[in-house]
Amino acid sequence: MSPSTIDNREVDERWQSAGSGEHYVSDRWRGSRAKDRDPRLIRRLLRSLPTGEEIHSILDVPSGTGRLRGAFEAPLVVQADISMSMLQSIPSEARGQGLLQASVQALPFTDSAFDLVVCCRLLHHLRDGKDRAQVLREAMRVSSRFVIASYWDAQSYGAWRRRTQGPLRRRKRADVREAISYAELEGQVEAAGGRVLTRAHSFRFVSQQSFLLAEKLS
Secondary structure, eight states: OOOOGGGSHHHIIIIISTTHHHHHHHHSOSSHHHHTHHHHHHHHHHHTSOTTOOOOEEEESSOTTSTTGGGOOOSEEEEEESOHHHHHTSOGGGOOSEEEEOOTTSOOSOTTOEEEEEEOSOGGGOOSHHHHHHHHHHHHHHEEEEEEEEEEBTTSHHHHHHHHHGGGSOOSSOOOOOOBOHHHHHHHHHHTTEEEEEEEESSTTTOSEEEEEEEEOO
16 A cells, blocks of 8 residues: 555644644534534535434544544444544543544454444545545445445536646645546546435535445445
């Protein structure tokens, strides 16, 4: 496996350094509506599950500071993140039934350990398609039924704007985030042993952040 973009210096400094969890809780979101956008989309996808499907166990990875916890109603919710600072900043009311420091690319769980695996706000940090494929393989491996993952949609206005501005776009630091086409991502899901059931967006073709719901086929 090639070195993971998860572990590059940019992500290390932003999300794994001391105090990063506290910063994420207090300063990451512009307001309550922005903070609830991802949980709202996840709830929408969970409502779209086939009739009769019940989720009893969920793995949230990377869990960050636990802001997705309110979207989950399963009896068992395990939160995992590579950053100890993030895990330590999860409020007591947002903690599930287990916290674990772990990398999503090498999860310490047996095959099919959870009904649902949720991977939010990670794939767009991975510029190498091999790294994204590895994350999806691991998520599908430890899931017995479903995977929810977020990604940056290459067809969105924000992604188009980034592409067209190119080097003229001035930023305080290099932007390592990467939008991906749905066709490429769907192919990676299928290669991981799954099938995309549906997608969810806040504003189609406007918001970069999108979610997919996939089912495990084998």
